[in-house]
Amino acid sequence: MKVLSVVAALGVLWLAGCTVAATPSPVQSVAPSPSEVASIYPYSIPWPADELETKWLYASTAWDGESRIDHGNMYTDEVRTRDGYLFAFGLPISGTAADMQELVALQATEWHGCSREPSEEHPLAGGGEEGIFAVHDCGGETVLRWFAVHKGFGLFAALIVAPDADPQTAQAHFEHQIGELVWTD
Numbered sequence: 362m363k364v365l366s367v368v369a370a371l372g373v374l375w376l377a378g379c380t381v382a383a384t385p386s387p388v389q390s391v392a393p394s395p396s397e398v399a400s401i402y403p404y405s406i407p408w409p410a411d412e413l414e415t416k417w418l419y420a421s422t423a424w425d426g427e428s429r430i431d432h433g434n435m436y437t438d439e440v441r442t443r444d445g446y447l448f449a450f451g452l453p454i455s456g457t458a459a460d461m462q463e464l465v466a467l468q469a470t471e472w473h474g475c476s477r478e479p480s481e482e483h484p485l486a487g488g489g490e491e492g493i494f495a496v497h498d499c500g501g502e503t504v505l506r507w508f509a510v511h512k513g514f515g516l517f518a519a520l521i522v523a524p525d526a527d528p529q530t531a532q533a534h535f536e537h538q539i540g541e542l543v544w545t546d
Contacts, residue, residue: 400438402451403546404488404516406538408442415441424450426464429472432521444531445523454515458493461508461515466497475499479506487542494536503528505535511544518542 400419417440424436432448433439439448454461469475479495485507486492492509503522508515518539522531 402438402449402516403511403514403544404449404451404518405543405545406447406449406518407541407543408440408447408538412443412534413440414443420450424452426452426454430465430468431472432519442520442534443523444520444526444534446521447518447535448521449516449518451514451516453513454510455513456510456515458491458508458510458515461510461517462493462495462506464515465506465508465517469497469499469504473499475504485536485539487539488544490544492539494539496532503531505532507535507539512546514546 400417401423402420417438418433419438420436422435424430428436430436430450432446437448437450439446441447451461454464466475466477470477476498479497481494481496483494484491485494487507487509488511490509490511492507495506495508497504497506499521502524505520505522507518510516520531520535522528
């Protein structure tokens with residue numbers, strides 16, 4: 362037993378004197394989205410890693426449909442992108458994407474001073490589901506919103522456009538990435 366301990370100790374000393382050339386890891390082109398890591402919500406938005414400024418923060422509690430939503434609170438998955446704050450949340454719902462939009466619009470108007478009616482709205486599919494894309498003003502900030510329902514789960518994703526970001530470029534990025542969304546259930 363003593364011999365084994367001495368051999369092990371000598372091996373450690375020998376390794377300590379060696380240099381090991383590290384092999385660089387390949388750069389990840391797409392950052393893991395919430396469902397690939399820890400989201401409690403059944404979706405994945407594969408956002409390009411070079412467009413992310415922070416790591417994803419994940420919801421710790423599923424939204425109940427009534428509690429106040431703020432990006433970065435316990436109900437939202439969130440990440441800072443080059444275009445602004447991207448966040449998502451959802452809940453089981455028996456309605457449509459329009460019903461989800463109505464629920465969020467009522468609460469966002471009350472909680473955040475958002476415009477009740479969008480300045481732009483059009484259909485936008487994500488993950489094979491028809492959804493609704495809308496642009497709102499929320500207290501002077503441009504907020505891009507997307508709503509969809511998949512197998513009885515209503516999902517809301519939004520991007521609060523950063524003051525230094527170009528709104529049209531941010532919208533193009535957001536719409537493209539929503540188109541890449543995957544449902545994980």
